[in-house]
Amino acid sequence: MRFSLVLATKHRVKELQCFLESLAAQTCTDFELILVDQNADDRLAELIKFYSQKFPILHIKQPEPGLSRARNQGLKHVKGELFGFPDDDCIYPADFLAKVSEFFHSDSAWGGLVINVLDLDSDKEAMLYLPESPGVVDYDKGWIVGMTAALFYRGDFALSVQFDENMGPGTPWGGAEDVDYLYSCLDAGAKTYYDPQIIIRHPTPSKFYSIPQSIQREYNHARGAGFLMRKCKLPLSKVFWRITSPLIYTIQFIFQGRSREAACFPGVSLGRLLGYLGSWKISEQ
Known part of the structure; x- marks a missing residue:
């Protein structure tokens, strides 16, 4: 199943290179990267040139502030059967996209999947809260597990659901746009499951x-x-x-x-x- 990965980035270069390298190592190669570049300069030009030889990259310049605005721009270009929102400082294990694809392929009833986010260097949760058990995601569970980099949905929802551009980094309401987006997908009919055994790696903020x-x-x-x-x-x-x-x-x-x-x-x-x-x-x- 083909993935469209919508990644909004600003300032980071080294971290983004690490993520791109993890993409290049995926066992599932059926994906495209929609890179929404919020940098005013061309600091990513060399990275994009290099990794475009390894997998498809659609480079969109979006210097206006607002992470939710940038992701909405990326959503307009989603063509894959599945889509997600990697952070520019996360890492995908080599078999990650293959596992997500297998989940959706095994049961067409699921419209969304939320995966687990662990620390870069240990098997501890990367964010502040405690681990959650697997199961159907409702509004209460979504409040806890909703993190943008952990969300994956079937391509149809890219057309019907957008981020609230009044929320998230770059706005007075600097977070929870990810939970709000998850809620909007639930409202749109995306039956969603949380699987803590499928993981990505992400820096634990308190360490840095x-x-x-x-x-x-x-x-x-x-x-x-x-x-x-x-x-x-x-x-x-x-x-x-x-x-x-x-x-x-x-x-x-x-x-x-x-x-x-x-x-x-x-x-x-x-x-x-x-x-x-x-x-x-x-x-x-």
């Missing part, structure tokens, strides 16, 4: 950012999550739980000796609260 940078990053993402809670009109009981639950992780991670990660969770709660209240004010205007 300082503590203040990590706190700011998680706070920005959480503002988007607060915006999404308001957008989805969640009942107040769920809003309260999703705002306060990160504080439980703070205590849990402290007892596990993971104080660096624990420092991020109060900012997550604050970001969700302010994102929810801020989006509420906007909706009332």
